[in-house]
Amino acid sequence: xxxxxxxxxxxxxxxxxxxxxxxxxxxxxxxxxxxxxxxxxxxxxxxxxxxxxxxxxxxxxxxxxxxxxxxxxxxxxxxxxxxxxxxxxxxxxxxxxxxxxxxxxxxxxxxxxxxxxxxxxxxxxxxxxxxxxxxxxxxxxxxxxxxxxxxxxxxxxxxxxxxxxxxxxxxxxxxxxxxxxxxxxxxxxxxxxxxxxxxxxxxxxxxxxxxxxxxxxxxxxxxxxxxxxxxxxxxxxxxxxxxxxxxxxxxxxxxxxxxxxxxxxxxxxxxxxxxxxxxxxxxxxxxxxxxxxxxxxxxxxxxxxxxxxxxxxxxxxxxxxxxx
Amino acid sequence: xxxxxxxxxxxxxxxxxxxxxxxxxxxxxxxxxxxxxxxxxxxxxxxxxxxxxxxxxxxxxxxxxxxxxxxxxxxxxxxxxxxxxxxxxxxxxxxxxxxxxxxxxxxxxxxxxxxxxxxxxxxxxxxxxxxxxxxxxxxxxxxxxxxxxxxxxxxxxxxxxxxxxxxxxxxxxxxxxxxxxxxxxxxxxxxxxxxxxxxxxxxxxxxxxxxxxxxxxxxxxxxxxxxxxxxxxxxxxxxxxxxxxxxxxxxxxxxxxxxxxxxxxxxxxxxxxxxx
Amino acid sequence: xxxxxxxxxxxxxxxxxxxxxxxxxxxxxxxxxxxxxxxxxxxxxxxxxxxxxxxxxxxxxxxxxxxxxxxxxxxxxxxxxxxxxxxxxxxxxxxxxxxxxxxxxxxxxxxxxxxxxxxxxxxxxxxxxxxxxxxxxxxxxxxxxxxxxxxxxxxxxxxxxxxxxxxxxxxxxxxxxxxxxxxxxxxxxxxxxxxxxxxxxxxxxxxxxxxxxxxxxxxxxxxxxxxxxxxxxxxxxxxxxxxxxxxxxxxxxxxxxxxx
Numbered sequence: 001x002x003x004x005x006x007x008x009x010x011x012x013x014x015x016x017x018x019x020x021x022x023x024x025x026x027x028x029x030x031x032x033x034x035x036x037x038x039x040x041x042x043x044x045x046x047x048x049x050x051x052x053x054x055x056x057x058x059x060x061x062x063x064x065x066x067x068x069x070x071x072x073x074x075x076x077x078x079x080x081x082x083x084x085x086x087x088x089x090x091x092x093x094x095x096x097x098x099x100x101x102x103x104x105x106x107x108x109x110x111x112x113x114x115x116x117x118x119x120x121x122x123x124x125x126x127x128x129x130x131x132x133x134x135x136x137x138x139x140x141x142x143x144x145x146x147x148x149x150x151x152x153x154x155x156x157x158x159x160x161x162x163x164x165x166x167x168x169x170x171x172x173x174x175x176x177x178x179x180x181x182x183x184x185x186x187x188x189x190x191x192x193x194x195x196x197x198x199x200x201x202x203x204x205x206x207x208x209x210x211x212x213x214x215x216x217x218x219x220x221x222x223x224x225x226x227x228x229x230x231x232x233x234x235x236x237x238x239x240x241x242x243x244x245x246x247x248x249x250x251x252x253x254x255x256x257x258x259x260x261x262x263x264x265x266x267x268x269x270x271x272x273x274x275x276x277x278x279x280x281x282x283x284x285x286x287x288x289x290x291x292x293x294x295x296x297x298x299x300x301x302x303x304x305x306x307x308x309x310x311x312x313x314x315x316x317x318x319x320x321x322x323x324x
Numbered sequence: 325x326x327x328x329x330x331x332x333x334x335x336x337x338x339x340x341x342x343x344x345x346x347x348x349x350x351x352x353x354x355x356x357x358x359x360x361x362x363x364x365x366x367x368x369x370x371x372x373x374x375x376x377x378x379x380x381x382x383x384x385x386x387x388x389x390x391x392x393x394x395x396x397x398x399x400x401x402x403x404x405x406x407x408x409x410x411x412x413x414x415x416x417x418x419x420x421x422x423x424x425x426x427x428x429x430x431x432x433x434x435x436x437x438x439x440x441x442x443x444x445x446x447x448x449x450x451x452x453x454x455x456x457x458x459x460x461x462x463x464x465x466x467x468x469x470x471x472x473x474x475x476x477x478x479x480x481x482x483x484x485x486x487x488x489x490x491x492x493x494x495x496x497x498x499x500x501x502x503x504x505x506x507x508x509x510x511x512x513x514x515x516x517x518x519x520x521x522x523x524x525x526x527x528x529x530x531x532x533x534x535x536x537x538x539x540x541x542x543x544x545x546x547x548x549x550x551x552x553x554x555x556x557x558x559x560x561x562x563x564x565x566x567x568x569x570x571x572x573x574x575x576x577x578x579x580x581x582x583x584x585x586x587x588x589x590x591x592x593x594x595x596x597x598x599x600x
Numbered sequence: 601x602x603x604x605x606x607x608x609x610x611x612x613x614x615x616x617x618x619x620x621x622x623x624x625x626x627x628x629x630x631x632x633x634x635x636x637x638x639x640x641x642x643x644x645x646x647x648x649x650x651x652x653x654x655x656x657x658x659x660x661x662x663x664x665x666x667x668x669x670x671x672x673x674x675x676x677x678x679x680x681x682x683x684x685x686x687x688x689x690x691x692x693x694x695x696x697x698x699x700x701x702x703x704x705x706x707x708x709x710x711x712x713x714x715x716x717x718x719x720x721x722x723x724x725x726x727x728x729x730x731x732x733x734x735x736x737x738x739x740x741x742x743x744x745x746x747x748x749x750x751x752x753x754x755x756x757x758x759x760x761x762x763x764x765x766x767x768x769x770x771x772x773x774x775x776x777x778x779x780x781x782x783x784x785x786x787x788x789x790x791x792x793x794x795x796x797x798x799x800x801x802x803x804x805x806x807x808x809x810x811x812x813x814x815x816x817x818x819x820x821x822x823x824x825x826x827x828x829x830x831x832x833x834x835x836x837x838x839x840x841x842x843x844x845x846x847x848x849x850x851x852x853x854x855x856x857x858x859x860x
Binding site: 270276 | 794812813819
């Protein structure tokens with residue numbers, strides 16, 4: 001069952017002399033219970049994509065394209081972000097855990113109170129029911145002494161705990177889709193894996209759809225169902241995780257997978273030459289061509305049209321057919 | 325996510341502040357062209373005349389041209405304000421920088437000293453000192469500066485505290501640079517923003533203090549003048565001799581508002597840059 | 601390994617204790633947090649000694665202690681036979697260039713108000729400035745064009761390269777690498793690791809690496825220490841540690857990270 005369809009989403013900032021394109025032509029669909037990993041290097045537009053799904057982009061950003069949610073058989077178009085209903089829809093369908101989790105709390109209130117405040121907005125219940133629900137949520141994110149955490153102030157939480165309580169806060173509105181921006185990236189690998197495991201279990205239990213924004217391919221390969229590889233504001237490849245892992249179709253994805261494989265085998269990987277381009281710089285043609293080993297003349301001038309597979313999956317490379 | 329630079333918003337506060345201050349500045353600069361009369365030349369037969377074609381702003385008790393005195397007094401007021409602000413900012417910045425960078429008991433003592441000095445009512449202390457000493461313009465500048473640096477020192481200190489544990493300071497310390505070099509080359513430029521804002525605001529505070537002192541007769545002494553002392557001239561009959569007090573008051577008001585507007589504008593401007 | 605054993609150690613840390621005051625209840629009761637609790641190790645010239653542990657285990661405090669940024673409670677830090685804890689501030693400052701840190705947060709590691717060329721003006725002599733800057737930049741794989749840039753105009757990888765170049769400009773013997781690649785993008789991660797490996801060879805550098813990322817540990821480390829709660833659980837050459845870890849914690853740690 002499809003939950004979210006994003007079609008030809010574009011985001012840009014008009015400036016006096018030029019327009020900065022943050023996102024170009026992004027399309028994907030997300031089913032209930034699916035985990036989509038958005039992979040990309042810093043400045044590729046991952047966070048912008050999340051914010052545009054949430055409708056939290058700054059005022060002066062221009063958006064184009066379609067965002068459609070399907071809930072209870074009803075189609076909800078989220079185009080006009082100034083619509084007063086948007087807040088309601090957003091809160092009850094999508095929720096987000098931000099990278100800076102401690103910053104997403106109000107430092108003056110106890111954690112439990114902040115969860116209850118969200119519950120009040122979205123779920124009608126007596127104060128006692130709300131408290132029980134809040135404690136239940138805290139338990140759900142893998143914290144055993146929930147009563148204790150309920151009464152703590154945000155600054156009293158350790159790094160791992162604040163990640164989890166932020167998740168509980170995001171789940172309080174009972175969303176269908178949860179977006180996690182670089183989940184647990186501030187934690188070390190062990191704590192991060194535990195957190196992501198917990199997130200996966202939670203998703204399986206509640207049939208939640210997940211969007212994980214990651215820059216570590218390893219995490220994406222372990223915790224996602226499908227992957228959306230972004231580069232310089234474009235979608236390069238959108239396929240099932242197993243397909244990408246076995247036969248990466250885009251040279252960029254292939255290079256990343258190669259790096260990950262050789263790191264796992266403790267070999268020094270073949271490096272991708274060059275720098276991650278800044279989004280403000282306009283690169284003609286395929287933005288990856290300066291670093292690509294397969295580039296030809298056409299890559300310098302035109303961006304490759306997507307080659308589609310099943311389920312709206314695609315790859316954007318001029319050389320996809322040639323290399324197969 | 326980085327927020328990319330936005331189309332520069334028109335900073336109304338900055339523009340209006342600059343226009344106001346600019347107008348007052350031009351008035352002070354070109355004032356002598358408007359009136360050829362010397363600000364000290366007395367003419368007792370023309371005492372307390374309302375504005376006329378020969379004296380655009382009327383005359384005071386001694387028959388001196390008020391316009392000429394406003395120009396001259398304004399210059400004195402501005403010079404006192406800017407000079408003592410300049411000194412206060414220098415003292416405050418240097419004390420704040422070193423106190424915060426050294427930390428420990430030096431910091432503790434310096435900051436308690438600041439607290440003590442802030443606890444005195446500024447106007448009262450300045451009044452006392454100026455009243456005791458022979459009043460002169462340079463003394464006034466010194467005294468005003470000595471009782472205004474504390475806020476700057478505090479602002480600098482809190483900024484340095486947040487900067488000094490940043491990685492780049494750790495890195496240059498590890499390079500083996502000398503402390504003064506680290507403090508002046510690496511920390512100072514990164515704390516200047518808030519200092520500039522508050523020093524502009526300090527100018528208007530000092531103008532007010534100086535005007536109050538001169539109004540009380542303790543600031544700038546006759547035959548010299550400042551806006552405060554001109555204001556004082558019209559004190560006895562403010563309605564009858566409105567041309568003495570009203571223009572001086574308005575000039576003080578506009579200047580203070582103008583500097584405050586610039587301060588606000590700078591604050592916004594510097595804040596915007598931080599996001600980028 | 602055996603050959604390095606016979607050499608004099610470059611850094612010798614003995615029974616190091618570091619503690620931080622933690623303000624508790626509004627500062628009325630001062631508590632101390634033990635960050636490093638009796639750590640000893642020696643590093644020989646040319647090797648890469650690595651400290652691995654979860655965040656908060658005290659790894660970074662060791663680096664801060666060696667650099668003299670935190671007060672050492674007890675213990676000695678001998679660098680080339682000189683006890684850093686007993687040096688006068690002036691002598692310590694003169695010794696500082698020999699030990700250079702590279703930190704994780706490359707975004708904050710450069711003075712935002714300084715152009716790249718001015719960074720090198722701090723450390724290089726005037727008459728050699730231009731030639732040496734070019735040489736340093738090319739040795740870390742940067743082009744000359746960036747010298748007029750401010751740090752915010754550079755990408756993450758470029759910033760970390762500049763940080764490395766700055767550290768190299770004072771001809772250090774020992775580099776303290778505190779998670780040098782953890783927050784970098786994948787493609788850049790590999791570039792910087794490769795750069796570190798080649799610099800180590802060409803410049804004859806010794807590394808003290810602190811990381812929780814086993815990928816970089818695999819690629820760089822000679823000997824590894826596992827750290828938990830301010831103490832070393834074990835110290836082993838990398839291959840021994842991976843094949844038969846002694847401690848359960850170490851086993852767990854390696855499994856957690858290498859499973860796929």
